[in-house]
Amino acid sequence: xxxxxxxxxxxxxxxxxxxxxxxxxxxxxxxxxxxxxxxxxxxxxxxxxxxxxxxxxxxxxxxxxxxxxxxxxxxxxxxxxxxxxxxxxxxxxxxxxxxxxxxxxxxxxxxxxxxxxxxxxxxxxxxxxxxxxxxxxxxxxxxxxxxxxxxxxxxxxxxxxxxxxxxxxxxxxxxxxxxxxxxxxxxxxxxxxxxxxxxxxxxxxxxxxxxxxxxxxxxxxxx
Amino acid sequence: xxxxxxxxxxxxxxxxxxxxxxxxxxxxxxxxxxxxxxxxxxxxxxxxxxxxxxxxxxxxxxxxxxxxxxxxxxxxxxxxxxxxxxxxxxxxxxxxxxxxxxxxxxxxxxxxxxxxxxxxxxxxxxxxxxxxxxxxxxxxxxxxxxxxxxxxxxxxxxxxxxxxxxxxxxxxxxxxxxxxxxxxxxxxxxxxxxxxxxxxxxxxxxxxxxxxxxxxxxxxxxxxxxxxxxxxxxxxxxxxxxxxxxxxxxxxxxxx
Numbered sequence: 167x168x169x170x171x172x173x174x175x176x177x178x179x180x181x182x183x184x185x186x187x188x189x190x191x192x193x194x195x196x197x198x199x200x201x202x203x204x205x206x207x208x209x210x211x212x213x214x215x216x217x218x219x220x221x222x223x224x225x226x227x228x229x230x231x232x233x234x235x236x237x238x239x240x241x242x243x244x245x246x247x248x249x250x251x252x253x254x255x256x257x258x259x260x261x262x263x264x265x266x267x268x269x270x271x272x273x274x275x276x277x278x279x280x281x282x283x284x285x286x287x288x289x290x291x292x293x294x295x296x297x298x299x300x301x302x303x304x305x306x307x308x309x310x311x312x313x314x315x316x317x318x319x320x321x322x323x324x325x326x327x328x329x330x331x332x333x334x335x336x337x338x339x340x341x342x343x344x345x346x347x348x349x350x351x352x353x354x355x356x357x358x359x360x361x362x363x364x365x366x367x368x369x370x371x372x373x374x375x376x377x378x379x380x381x382x383x384x385x386x387x388x389x
Numbered sequence: 390x391x392x393x394x395x396x397x398x399x400x401x402x403x404x405x406x407x408x409x410x411x412x413x414x415x416x417x418x419x420x421x422x423x424x425x426x427x428x429x430x431x432x433x434x435x436x437x438x439x440x441x442x443x444x445x446x447x448x449x450x451x452x453x454x455x456x457x458x459x460x461x462x463x464x465x466x467x468x469x470x471x472x473x474x475x476x477x478x479x480x481x482x483x484x485x486x487x488x489x490x491x492x493x494x495x496x497x498x499x500x501x502x503x504x505x506x507x508x509x510x511x512x513x514x515x516x517x518x519x520x521x522x523x524x525x526x527x528x529x530x531x532x533x534x535x536x537x538x539x540x541x542x543x544x545x546x547x548x549x550x551x552x553x554x555x556x557x558x559x560x561x562x563x564x565x566x567x568x569x570x571x572x573x574x575x576x577x578x579x580x581x582x583x584x585x586x587x588x589x590x591x592x593x594x595x596x597x598x599x600x601x602x603x604x605x606x607x608x609x610x611x612x613x614x615x616x617x618x619x620x621x622x623x624x625x626x627x628x629x630x631x632x633x634x635x636x637x638x639x640x641x642x643x644x645x
Contacts, residue, residue, distance in 0.1 A: 235574045252575045253526060253559050335559050335570075336531070353453075353562070354534035355460035 170362050172339050173347040174370065180255060180330075180343060181323035184262035188319050191263070192270025193312060197300070199271075200278035211275070218268035222328025229261060229333045251333075258334035258341055262326045266319035273318070277311025278304065317378040321371065344370075418446040420620045421467060423458040425474035425536070425607065426563035427499065427582050431640040432472075438636075439627050446620055454563035456534040462487055462612060469615040470624055472607060474499070474564070474582075475536035479608040489618060492611035496628040498643035499605040500583040501540045504593040506574040513596050516548045519557070519578060527557045528570040528579035537564035541580035544599045568593065584641040606645055 199211055217225055233240040233251045243249040251257040281304050289303045305312075327345040334341035336350055344367050351360035424432050429452045436448045451458065455473040459482055462468050471488075473479045482488055503519075505511060511523055519527060530538030538560065545551040561567035564581050565588075571579040572592035579593075582605070586595050609628060611621035627633050634644070 230573070331562075336562070337559060350531065350534065353457045353460060354531070355456060355463060356533070 168362075169338060170344075170347070170359070170366055173342055173344045173363070174366055176255065176339075176342070177324055177344040177370075180258045180262050180326075181320050183259045184266055184323040184326075185316055185320040187259070187263045188267055188270040189312075189316060192267055192315065192319070193274050196271050196274030196312075197278055197304075200275045211271075214271055215268045217264050218272075222265065222326070223332065225264060226261065226329035226332030229257075229264070229329060233257070233260065233333070253335045253337060253341060255334065255341055258326075258330045258343065261329040261333045262323035265326050265329055266322040269318040269322055270312070270315040273315025274308065274312045277308035277315075280311070281307045317374070321374055321378075324370070324374070418443075418617060418620055419449055420446055420469050420617050420624060421449045421451065422470040422472065422624065423451045423453070423462065423466070423468045424470075424472040425455045425458070426452050426565045427474055427537070427585055428452070428472060428497075428607070429565065430588060431584070431637050431642065434640070435627075435633055435636050438632060439624060442627070443620070443623060446623075448624070452563075454530060454535040456536075457563070459487075467616075468612050469617045469621040470609060471612055472496070472609040472628075473536070474605070474607055475539065476603070476606065476608055477539070478536060479610060482610070487613055489611035489613045489615065489621070492622060492625060493608055494610075494625065494629070495606045495608050495645035496625075496633075497607040497637050497645055499607065499641075500643070501537070501544065501580060501599045501601050501605060502583050502586055503578055503596040503599060504568070504571050504581055504586050505578050505596050506571055507592055507594045508574075509577065509594075511577060513578065515597070516545060516550055516554075516599070519554055520550065524557060524577045526559050526576040527554060528559045528561055528567040528576040530564050530567055530580075531560035531562065535561065535563055537567065537580060537582060540601050540605060541599075543602055544580075547602060587641045607642075 195214060199207060230252070231237050233243070235241065235244055235250060235252065240251065243251070251260060285307070286299050286303055289299045294302065325345055326343070327349065330341075330343060331346055331349075336342045336346045342350070344363060348360055348363045348367065351357075351363060422432065432450055432452075436450070440446060440448060451461075451468070455475060455478040458468075458471060458473070459478050462471060462482065463485055471479070471482060473482070479488075479493065483493070503513065503516075505513075513519060513524070518524070529541040530536070532538040532542040542551060545554050559570060559576055561570060564585055567579045568581045568585045568589055570576045571581070572589045578596065580599070583595070583598065586593055609625050611618055611625060615621050
């Protein structure tokens with residue numbers, strides 16, 4: 167198998183996991199920020215949005231210091247469970263998840279805030295429990311905005327480069343994603359490999375955009 | 390404010406901006422030196438003395454893996470001097486007619502070593518010890534783009550250990566990144582130059598030196614079509630001077 171396809175498969179795996187994690191984490195955080203009032207709420211929102219504006223190298227460094235073998239979380243993981251995240255695809259997933267997280271958070275929070283609380287109150291009056299209200303009223307009404315955020319997050323995770331390179335390194339077949347493989351090929355002056363890789367990347371991104379259009383059809387069609 | 394006053398104000402602001410841009414752009418004699426990552430500390434230390442000897446000349450350094458630098462030069466990067474960590478990369482530059490004829494010479498030598506985190510309890514005595522399961526990850530420069538990685542692969546191939554060690558390999562973008570992986574304790578061992586090991590003396594220790602099939606020697610050359618060819622040749626001459634050689638020696642480089 168051509169190494170380019172292995173890199174593509176790895177990129178899709180990492181982006182898929184990062185998106186799935188963000189579906190849980192991003193939506194949960196967005197719901198809390200949209201529905202509950204507590205002191206420091208906007209500060210929490212700002213801190214959670216940081217990965218969108220911080221340079222990826224800064225995130226990569228934070229992650230190295232945090233989950234590296236001598237980092238405070240990493241040394242605990244290593245001593246307690248024998249888990250090591252640096253130079254693994256799971257490390258790449260963590261980097262991609264954090265980088266893409268604000269995209270889900272922002273979209274989902276905006277979506278939750280546009281859901282009319284009257285509808286939730288009506289559901290409660292009709293006897294639904296809190297979980298049922300969330301899954302049968304709030305989530306379906308906010309779904310379109312959440313889905314848009316998830317697609318953006320998937321695309322962002324697919325293109326993640328800086329933090330991933332710092333945390334997961336560039337091990338062919340294990341942590342070398344498409345974007346890192348392109349960088350390696352250009353650095354080594356291997357133009358034909360780079361050409362194949364950028365072509366595959368571009369076609370993959372077009373496929374993502376086309377399926378995004380299918381999954382989230384224009385508002386006037388669905389309404 | 391009258392229109393004339395506004396106009397003169399705008400002109401004044403624009404000319405200040407233009408002056409600032411001019412200062413940022415072409416300095417009278419900026420000499421761009423693309424040098425192997427392992428030369429980082431030594432070249433930075435050499436720069437002030439060279440600039441003092443040649444007033445008006447300013448050295449701009451671009452440090453990376455030698456193959457990366459070659460790829461940039463081949464794509465037309467405005468580089469005046471190229472210093473590589475191996476002959477092979479410079480041969481490639483020569484074959485692509487990128488070098489100013491007659492400007493190439495060797496200016497330093499180095500040695501390949503195996504390093505470990507300084508608090509590591511492991512004590513490898515030979516390359517074959519790296520087969521032991523305690524050595525889970527071994528850092529080396531990516532052989533396709535980093536000379537130090539090629540030297541390491543060559544040494545492992547000569548010992549017929551490469552296919553067994555390769556699954557443990559963690560590839561670095563340049564030799565200094567391999568050093569950093571060892572210093573942070575993310576890998577159990579790594580292949581770097583003796584001069585790199587000296588940079589992080591408190592965090593890494595040398596397990597042993599590794600003989601290489603070809604001696605590690607650093608060539609330097611002026612780039613064909615450089616606008617500062619005379620300056621480039623002066624810098625190359627300076628590298629051979631006793632002053633520069635003593636700085637290189639202090640950083641652990643050997644005589645060419």
